[in-house]
Amino acid sequence: MHLERIINLLLVIVLSPLIFGIINRTKAIFAGRTGQPLLQSYYDLWKLFNKGAVYSQTTSWVFRLGPIVGLAVVFATATLVPLGRLPAVIAFDGDIILFAYLFGLMRFFTVISALDTGSAFEGMGASREVMFSALAEPAFLIGLAAISAQRHSLSLTGMFTGADTAFGAYILPVQLLVSFSIFIVFLAENSRIPVDDPNTHLELTMIHEVMVLDNSGPDFGFITYSSALKMWLLGAVLVGVLVPSNGNVWIDMSLSVVSIFVLAVLVGIVESSMARLKLLRVPQLLLIANALSILALILVLR
């Protein structure tokens, strides 16, 4: 049993940067380019960890704290998320709330370290990040509440690895509604198109990238790595909602890993085929996610 928990954690730690590689490769294929190697994000991380950090003289210890706390928090979150039928390292009733708010904590530290630089530009990014996540959070929690009510469990491990996850006990509409809603939250939280464009640098409309402009070297490596981990973990939740299990632990595990990579391909397709939404239209997209989550919850509780 302990072996499965440790394998789950190892998969998260080792495989998560690969998601970026897959997204970039999908976008490259759509654009007719060869694209960077699949393992490019590992090389980038290695490069960043071997560099020295440069700190602006106007920043204080808060700025240095941000990336480290962010990585620590995201590691803590990684212990809560099951994958396929592999249980999470820690599981208790109500850990869905802890899961959502650990990401909140991470966001808080990113935001205050961005504000600490004193740059007006980063302040703007911080304000947008906070506004959009305030709208994304209820969609995520209500969606998870619907799944939690459907599967009679208050912990992520219970929800995604319990006996009710087999295909026979499926209520398809609820699963589809919640997973669509969480997919929108996934795009918003990981700052992908159509909410934010990760490729634009120094544009007035960007959100997440602008907050980490002043970070360099290992700090930026921490931020890149923690955003990869965050993407994997949210993806694991989405896969847990949608993909049914078939009983065998190892088949389920490989199925879930493949599903996360399929999700990455899907993100790549969305990014290649859509433009970023106008900033004013983003809240509307998140409101749609909220409406879908509430609809799913109503259907379960009915």
Added chain:
Amino acid sequence: MTNLVDTVLILIILTNLMLLGSSRLRTCIFVVAMQGILLGALALLTENSGLTIHLILLPTVIICLKGIIFPFLLFRTLRDLNVQHEVEPFVGYGTSLVLSPLVLVVCIWLGSQLSLPVEAISSLVVPAAFFSIACGLFLIISRKKALTQVLGYLVLENGIYVFGVSIATKQPVLVELGILLDVFVAIFVMGIAIYHINREFDHTDVDRLNKLKG
């Protein structure tokens, strides 16, 4: 089977949500067309008396009328109208989307209170019907363009049809075809009326029509 009916009903609810949230008239017409096709599917799924003329004729007519002919007529009107967007509705899109789950809860409560003479095929039929009716009425009240109001009327009628599915499964084909003919004529006349209003007054904002003196 019930699962499939439920899925269709939820898709109908989702099309209503899309209508409430989108400002482009083209998208709205497309969504109403999808709703019409879903109604055809619902008619096909709720029929349980085997392969009859009822089973084949009604879904075909519904899909042809609501999924193809109405959208075609409305798209043609839209092309002549030179409007693409619903601008400044009385109730904004975000507000409409936030309000709609509340309305849905009320509809589900109403559905649980209502005692029908016959058992509905799914407990979601009555809420979905009431929700469509409410959305149709809401579109008529809260939007300004005449075309959106026609769409509201169509959604309202769709809601009544969904309600009919739940209680009047033994309805004669002729009655249902008669209703469809009525709706067809209504949409036809409304399209022509909107076209003429637009040609006379250069706009179709219904809130400004009461200022006209003939």
